[in-house]
Amino acid sequence: MTMPKPATRPSRPFFSSGPCAKPPGWSASKLATGSLGRSHRSRLGKARLAHAIESTRHLLRVPDSHRIAIVPASDTGAVEMALWSLLGARGVTMLAWESFGEGWVTDVAKQLGLEATILRAPYGALPDLGAVDFDTDVVFTWNGTTSGVRVPDGEWIAADRSGLTICDATSAVFAVDLPWDRLDVATYSWQKVLGGEGGHGVLILGPRAVERLESYQPAWPLPKIFRMTKSGKLIEGLFRGETINTPSMLAVEDYIYALEWVELQGGLTTMIARADANAAMLDAWVSVSSWAEPLAADPATRSNTSVCLKFADAAVAGIDEAGQRTIVKKMESLLEVEEAAYDFAGYRDAPPGIRIWCGATVDSGDLEALGPWLDWAFDQAMQADRR
Numbered sequence: 001m002t003m004p005k006p007a008t009r010p011s012r013p014f015f016s017s018g019p020c021a022k023p024p025g026w027s028a029s030k031l032a033t034g035s036l037g038r039s040h041r042s043r044l045g046k047a048r049l050a051h052a053i054e055s056t057r058h059l060l061r062v063p064d065s066h067r068i069a070i071v072p073a074s075d076t077g078a079v080e081m082a083l084w085s086l087l088g089a090r091g092v093t094m095l096a097w098e099s100f101g102e103g104w105v106t107d108v109a110k111q112l113g114l115e116a117t118i119l120r121a122p123y124g125a126l127p128d129l130g131a132v133d134f135d136t137d138v139v140f141t142w143n144g145t146t147s148g149v150r151v152p153d154g155e156w157i158a159a160d161r162s163g164l165t166i167c168d169a170t171s172a173v174f175a176v177d178l179p180w181d182r183l184d185v186a187t188y189s190w191q192k193v194l195g196g197e198g199g200h201g202v203l204i205l206g207p208r209a210v211e212r213l214e215s216y217q218p219a220w221p222l223p224k225i226f227r228m229t230k231s232g233k234l235i236e237g238l239f240r241g242e243t244i245n246t247p248s249m250l251a252v253e254d255y256i257y258a259l260e261w262v263e264l265q266g267g268l269t270t271m272i273a274r275a276d277a278n279a280a281m282l283d284a285w286v287s288v289s290s291w292a293e294p295l296a297a298d299p300a301t302r303s304n305t306s307v308c309l310k311f312a313d314a315a316v317a318g319i320d321e322a323g324q325r326t327i328v329k330k331m332e333s334l335l336e337v338e339e340a341a342y343d344f345a346g347y348r349d350a351p352p353g354i355r356i357w358c359g360a361t362v363d364s365g366d367l368e369a370l371g372p373w374l375d376w377a378f379d380q381a382m383q384a385d386r387r
């Protein structure tokens with residue numbers, strides 16, 4: 001017997017893990033456009049960029065000791081700028097437990113050719129955080145977007161470290177309270193928790209990272225878009241909105257709109273509460289699901305943004321990995337046609353399963369409506385598999 005179609009659709013079927021859902025109520029017509037068609041170095045352009053930086057500082061509670069820049073090439077650009085500019089001065093420890101962390105390992109070990117200590121864990125787990133040597137520089141991802149596993153907090157990061165911490169925080173920022181005193185470098189992009197546009201990265205540097213930049217010259221060449229110093233001094237203008245090259249002012253205005261939405265909702269505390277409530281709503285469905293279970297084994301490490309689910313063994317008994325990926329594809333296309341849910345397939349390198357974005361721009365009522373649709377789609381896909 002086939003399961004009937006659920007009666008209620010999510011009103012906004014946007015569950016992609018990046019670009020993520022726009023803030024509720026967003027429309028392109030609501031964006032300020034005065035800075036478009038103008039130079040980003042005009043008084044207005046610079047003022048808008050500086051405003052984006054200062055609102056970021058206010059909303060994320062970034063202390064005055066830390067500098068904030070808008071940089072090219074999204075989160076990847078921001079992370080690679082930091083890796084290329086800072087590493088090589090001392091040993092380095094890389095933490096990797098999913099695809100993005102692995103990407104930074106490739107950068108450091110293969111491209112920069114550094115002898116790194118690599119602490120790895122398989123999808124669903126975290127490496128041993130107690131084994132990290134903070135006399136080395138430490139590179140890690142706060143929230144592993146492709147496995148839905150995040151570090152539980154910042155307590156494992158040594159307060160008295162001599163190395164730097166470089167944190168890819170792209171799917172954590174605006175969803176967790178980041179301990180700025182433990183992060184010498186943090187990066188993110190606008191298209192995740194804020195539902196902004198892709199293209200630009202945010203790079204946040206603590207005083208010890210700046211000290212490194214001003215006292216250390218890497219052995220390798222630095223392309224122009226990575227350069228943060230001139231004649232051994234930090235280029236301070238970069239942290240006031242004087243970007244290295246031309247930003248999209250439309251993306252900047254969209255980011256400012258999202259920041260204003262955050263402020264109107266009540267700021268960071270509300271953003272974290274929305275993501276937590278969303279993840280709890282989805283979890284209520286998972287806990288009674290007969291076929292989906294969390295990929296993250298330890299509840300303390302489960303993401304409140306990129307929630308990754310795998311198939312329960314019994315539900316897909318006898319179906320190999322390729323077959324399970326086909327089921328996910330089928331579910332995704334069924335729900336796209338129904339306009340009930342978009343873009344929820346798990347990441348291509350992750351174990352087969354689904355990934356539902358629960359960040360603050362998603363409404364929890366839509367997650368409540370989603371569960372029955374996932375059940376319906378799984379049922380349909382399994383029937384197709386049996387035929």
Ligand SMILES: Cc1ncc(COP(=O)(O)O)c(C=O)c1O
Binds near residue numbers: 073074100146
């Ligand atoms: C943890 C993490 N790091 C890096 C990236 C790459 O981000 P971008 O496309 O903004 O460069 C992503 C994108 O999903 C991510 O989730």
